[in-house]
Amino acid sequence: MKKPSIKMNVIKEDSGYSAHVEIGSDFIATQGETFQELKDNILEAVNLAFETKGIIYAIDEIKFQYDLESFFAFYKVINAKALSQRIGMNQSLLSQYIKGIKKPSAMQTKRILQGVQQIGRELSEVSFLL
Secondary structure: OOOOOEEEEEEEOOOOEEEEEEEOOEEEEEEEOOHHHHHHHHHHHHHHHHHHHOOOOOHHHEEEEEOHHHHHHHOOOOOHHHHHHHHOOOHHHHHHHHHOOOOOOHHHHHHHHHHHHHHHHHHHOOOOOO
């Protein structure tokens, strides 16, 4: 059997984080108080689900999909004010999306994602003078 690709949905909860994915007729879900605990639990849950099929996953083989609140909780290094300026979005509106007060449209979500991905590309090309 070919190893299925896994895109785990990660959500920030009131207390900790939860994750779930549906693969065919299988539903895999777990939770953790910290992101590291969540990742450990995801790996364990996924490997238990595929144990009878002889498939073993490493954490880097599992992709994560976040809601905005979870993404910005995980990646606190991304400054929401600077991102809002970069993508031309009202800072207050972006903050409301991040806090879960308002839900962005698909177009707004795409705009935010493109801004984050552009920052990632720029950072991946950085080099320092030695």
